[in-house]
Amino acid sequence: MTYELRDISGSVVVITGATAGMGAATARELVGLGAKVVLNARNEGRLEEIVTELGPDNAAFVAGDCSDPRVCRLIATKAKDRFGTIDAIVANAGIGMYGSILDYSDDEVNRMMRTNYEGTVHIIRATLPTMLEKGEGDIIIVSSVAGFRGGGDEAIYAGTKHAQVGLAGSLDRELREKGVRVALVCPAGTETEFAIGAGRNSGDPALSNYLRPEDVAFQIVSILRQPRSVRTHIWTLWSMNQQS
Numbered sequence: 001m002t003y004e005l006r007d008i009s010g011s012v013v014v015i016t017g018a019t020a021g022m023g024a025a026t027a028r029e030l031v032g033l034g035a036k037v038v039l040n041a042r043n044e045g046r047l048e049e050i051v052t053e054l055g056p057d058n059a060a061f062v063a064g065d066c067s068d069p070r071v072c073r074l075i076a077t078k079a080k081d082r083f084g085t086i087d088a089i090v091a092n093a094g095i096g097m098y099g100s101i102l103d104y105s106d107d108e109v110n111r112m113m114r115t116n117y118e119g120t121v122h123i124i125r126a127t128l129p130t131m132l133e134k135g136e137g138d139i140i141i142v143s144s145v146a147g148f149r150g151g152g153d154e155a156i157y158a159g160t161k162h163a164q165v166g167l168a169g170s171l172d173r174e175l176r177e178k179g180v181r182v183a184l185v186c187p188a189g190t191e192t193e194f195a196i197g198a199g200r201n202s203g204d205p206a207l208s209n210y211l212r213p214e215d216v217a218f219q220i221v222s223i224l225r226q227p228r229s230v231r232t233h234i235w236t237l238w239s240m241n242q243q244s
Contacts, residue, residue, distance in 0.1 A: 006225045010034060022213045025213035028053075028217070035058075065119075072122040113160055137180045137181070141167065183234075190212070191212055209241035
């Protein structure tokens, strides 16, 4: 008997950090399966470009900083006004900076901490009530393998990812009986513009050994397509050429 995945056509999915890399790849995969997406990032021009690519009948956007709870409430309102509901949230916005704990300015460090953790908390708080009203939904938090063991050049970044891991574990215990599944997707290094100029260099041959954004997008979509009788919680991903 063939295992039947859920049909997610018509589902409405909010994605933060959606203009490039894993967020954009996830949006494309979802729209290809008939879902509707509401996208968020800071760069309005790039959001307009991806909505044009995906089609205005399939995608909408709200530009702004998702660590600001007011922006997150605008995103949730846009999803409900445009597509009628919210079925899932992919909390993907993230900033990476590699180096010593002393290498970056106070403003740079605070921006990373706020984006990676506060941005996750506030987009969940804004979108969750709609899912609770329906008695079902999905929260997918894109963290990192650094959330389990950080390297010597990523202490602050790893701390934000550890925070996401703790948040996801508690949310899973809080929400599972209410019909909302919580999954944590933790990729190793992925070939995106993430941390370029902040510890990674564009064109570095080592990036060719990393995961691709589409690898992570596939895992996110696989979680959403699981039958609602099933929940999975922690997904870790490495390329074949990366050390685990």
